[in-house]
Structure formats: structure tokens, C-alpha cells
Amino acid sequence: MRRLLLAAACLLAAQIAWGAVAPSKAKVHGFALSGTVASVDDANKTLVVRGSSGRQTTLVWTNATAVVGGHLAAGQSVTLRYLDRDGKHIATSIHISPPSSPRAASTPAPTPTAGS
Numbered sequence: 332m333r334r335l336l337l338a339a340a341c342l343l344a345a346q347i348a349w350g351a352v353a354p355s356k357a358k359v360h361g362f363a364l365s366g367t368v369a370s371v372d373d374a375n376k377t378l379v380v381r382g383s384s385g386r387q388t389t390l391v392w393t394n395a396t397a398v399v400g401g402h403l404a405a406g407q408s409v410t411l412r413y414l415d416r417d418g419k420h421i422a423t424s425i426h427i428s429p430p431s432s433p434r435a436a437s438t439p440a441p442t443p444t445a446g447s
Contacts, residue, residue, distance in 0.1 A: 361412040361423055364388060368407045378403060378422075380411070390420040400427030 366382040376392050390413055392398070403409075408428040413420045 361414045362420075363410070363412055364390075365410045366408070368403060368405050368409055370405055371403045373403075380409060388420060390422045392422040392425065396422045397424040398427070399425070400429065403427065 364380060364382065366380040366388075369379040369381045369387055371378045377389060378392070379387050379389050381387050390411070401407075403425065407430075409425055410428070411422050411425040413422045415421075
């Protein structure tokens with residue numbers, strides 16, 4: 332009986348050790364995407380982002396999606412993270428880049444002249 336208990340304890344210890352050594356699946360924390368918003372559908376909470384390669388990606392957002400930098404609109408530059416769930420790209424965070432500053436006029440302003 333004692334040998335049977337010892338064998339069972341060894342088998343249990345081996346199973347525990349094997350489970351601790353077995354590699355675990357790495358969690359996917361999402362994918363990154365940067366580009367320009369091609370279109371936004373507020374009613375369906377979807378947006379299409381055109382990447383630098385010209386490829387368009389359709390994404391959805393939820394109430395849990397963190398949107399930083401304002402309200403989504405076509406033409407904005409965005410950087411976002413998303414997860415793939417149920418066959419959809421679900422945005423987890425969207426960072427809207429501030430609009431580029433207006434360029435200064437290429438012609439210099441006239442300078443006042445003395446005299447006349």
C-alpha cells in the first residue's frame with residue numbers, strides 16, 4: 332500500500348512539473364495600424380483606414396474603445412490598435428493626430444518704405 336501511495340505521489344508530481352514546463356500560448360495584445368481615415372459610419376461604429384501602402388482596412392469600435400484626440404472624421408491621420416474577434420477587426424484604441432499646421436504664405440509680406 333505504501334508503494335502504491337508513493338507511486339501515485341510521484342506520478343502527481345510529474346504531472347505538475349510537466350504542466351509547469353509546458354509552454355503557454357502567448358497572448359496577442361493586438362495589432363498596430365497607422366494611416367488616414369477614408370470613411371466613418373457613426374451609426375454602425377465602423378471606419379475604414381487607408382494605410383501607407385494604399386490597403387484599406389475596415390474596423391469597428393465599441394464603447395470600450397479609447398479615442399484620443401477628438402471626433403473621428405474622414406481625412407484624419409490615425410494610429411490605432413485592434414484585435415481580431417468574431418471575424419472583425421475591433422479597435423481597442425484610436426489616436427487621432429493633430430492636423431498639420433498651415434504653411435506660411437510663400438510670398439513675403441510687403442515692407443513699409445520710407446519717404447513718399
